[in-house]
Amino acid sequence: MTRASVGAVEPSEALDELTTLSSQIQDVAILGESGFVLASTGTPERGERLARAAADLLTVAADARTGGDVTRVEVRQPEGSLFVVVEAGRTAVATTVAEPTAGLVLYDLRTALRRLEEAPKPKPRRKRSTSA
Amino acid sequence: MRRLFWLAVAAAVAWWFVRRRGGSDDSGATIGYADGSAVTFEHGSPELDRFLDVATEARNG
Numbered sequence: 531m532t533r534a535s536v537g538a539v540e541p542s543e544a545l546d547e548l549t550t551l552s553s554q555i556q557d558v559a560i561l562g563e564s565g566f567v568l569a570s571t572g573t574p575e576r577g578e579r580l581a582r583a584a585a586d587l588l589t590v591a592a593d594a595r596t597g598g599d600v601t602r603v604e605v606r607q608p609e610g611s612l613f614v615v616v617e618a619g620r621t622a623v624a625t626t627v628a629e630p631t632a633g634l635v636l637y638d639l640r641t642a643l644r645r646l647e648e649a650p651k652p653k654p655r656r657k658r659s660t661s662a
Numbered sequence: 663m664r665r666l667f668w669l670a671v672a673a674a675v676a677w678w679f680v681r682r683r684g685g686s687d688d689s690g691a692t693i694g695y696a697d698g699s700a701v702t703f704e705h706g707s708p709e710l711d712r713f714l715d716v717a718t719e720a721r722n723g
Contacts, residue, residue: 583720590712591693595701602694605717612717625721632692 541569544642552638554631556610558624559584560642565621568646584614584623604632615639620646689714 539547541560548558549571559570559580570577591600603614611626613635622639691713692702703710 579720579723583716586716587713590709590716594693594703594709595695598695598697598699600693601696602692603713604692604694605713606688606690606692607714607717607721608688610721612720623720 539645541646544645545569545571547645548638548642552635554626554635555638556625556627558622558639560646561621561623563619568620580623580625583612584621587612587614587623588616588621602636604636611635613639615643617643 545558545560549555557571557576557580559577560568561581561584562568565581565585567574567577567581570580587603587605588600591603599616601616603612605612608628610628611630611632613622613624613626613632615622615636617640620643622643624635624639626635688705689710690702690704691710692700694700703713
């Protein structure tokens with residue numbers, strides 16, 4: 531096992547840890563690069579709904595200011611907040627209780643994304659120089 | 663004494679009303695970017711309505 535893969539977990543495990551550690555997060559989904567649901571709490575329909583919300587929020591956020599990659603969106607409402615965090619091509623979207631500790635929720639979501647197991651990427655082959 | 667009682671009732675009603683209005687304005691959206699900058703939309707900005715619509719739909723379905 532390489533050092534880089536120590537601590538890497540599957541998306542479902544990352545969600546279990548996340549919901550166990552954070553009492554402020556209600557529903558959460560982890561999405562792949564193209565927006566498909568890798569894992570979610572609750573029903574699959576709930577996961578799909580969160581995935582649509584994340585895509586819509588990222589679209590609205592991109593429209594709000596041109597230029598710059600959006601890495602997080604937080605929408606605060608009296609009944610609770612909705613967070614979207616993008617990291618290394620993956621996205622975490624979560625609903626929370628009212629008045630959450632935003633920094634803590636963001637940290638937990640980022641940590642969950644970082645702990646996901648990354649598929650090993652093939653190393654590019656270096657061409658040997660043929661100079662004599 | 664009676665006047666003091668009604669004054670206290672009026673103050674309580676005013677406090678409840680102010681708290682209620684303050685609660686309804688407790689909405690906002692913050693966008694963070696890769697360069698570390700962030701934009702916040704507070705109550706009254708037209709962009710915020712779009713964020714709130716999406717969030718409400720995600721929460722309530």
